[in-house]
Amino acid sequence: MAAVSRLAKLSSISYLRRCLSSAVASESNPPYTSPFLPKPDYNLIHKDPKNGHVQWVFLGCPGVGKGTYASRLCNLLGVPHIATGDLVREELASSGPFSQQLSEIVNQGKLVSDELIVSLLSKRLQAGEAKGESGFILDGFPRTINQAEILEGVTDIDLVVNLKLREDVLLEKCLGRRICSECGGNFNLASINAKGENGNPGISMAPLLPPPQCMSKLFTRSDDTETVVKERLHIYNEKSRPVEEFYRSRGKLLEFDLPGGIPESWPKLLEALNLNDYEEKQSAAA
Structure with a gap:
């Protein structure tokens, strides 16, 4: 069984390497080269990412909003959110085949093994490759040094937010999710007003309430x-x-402190990525 497991892992990593490479490179579309300065900051100026060949990673503690902001950027730039x-x-x-094993891991708040994650990611990339996807924003991978090294051996990441x-x-945000x-929409019932501490400003986040037709159909994730x-935050601090x-x-790391909820944070994030004018142009063209 151990030999079969190792073979499956090597096969998955090999496929991951092929998919990530082909997703961003072809004879007509050369690989997107990292243009970043050695020490990036919020005023970082980089090459135009609007050609759809960005290769970005979003990091952050569980519940920080990686999916929310990554998906918004993907919609803006026209690249897949993985x-x-x-x-x-x-x-x-x-x-x-992995559902039972994953259920036990997730319900305990533990990290999914590299082997399982690479297998699932390989499957997703295979589907994207068949659809002709180009570029990507990864959310939730890599979470360990081992995963980061696997990814580095596969492709050049341009930016890590x-x-x-x-x-x-x-914590309050996660408990409010x-x-x-019925529709699969994500909402948040928490109304957060955290006081400033240690010289840092306070943070306010309004709830993201569902429409009336969804209110009676809401449920809480088993790991929230x-x-x-x-436990997830403890593991993140230790491993990630x-x-x-x-x-x-x-x-390649761009640190971004969220100043509040989406209304406050989204414009600031676009400014940090030099994309604030791009959203305005997209809206005008719509």
Whole structure:
């Protein structure tokens, strides 16, 4: 069994390498070259990402909003949003070969193994390759140094956006999350007003309420309990923060402190990425 497991892992990594390489490179579309300065900051100026060949990664603690902001940027830039958390949930819902193993891991707030994540990501990339996808924004991968090294051996990541939020706000935000069982929409019932501390300003986040037809159909994710969320944050601090340093040492990390909810944070994030004028042009053209 161990030999079969190793073979499956090597096969998945090999396929991941082929897919990521082909997704961003062809004779007519050469690989997108990293244009970033060694020490990026919020005023970082980089090559125009609007050609659809961005290769970005979103980092941040569980519940910080990686999926929200990554998906918005993907819609803006026209590239696929690949969230490993969604891949895990889809596998859980499908009763596939990994569903039971994943269920036990997720419900305990633990990290999914590299082998399982690479297998799921390979499957997703295969589907995207068949549809002719180009470029990507990864959300939830890599989460460990091992995963980061696998990815680095596969392709050149242009930018890593590290979303940051106070832990007490993160906890409150996670406990307020709800999903509509009918439309699949993500909402948040928490109304957050955290006071400033240690010289940092306070943070206010209005609830993201569902429409009336969804209100009676809301449910809470099984891993959105205080015990599990705290365990996930503990594991992130222990296992994933070194990934931040991995990319910081390579001059590819852009730290972004969320100043509030979407209305406050989205314009600031676009400004940090030099995309604020692009959204205005897209809106005018619509």
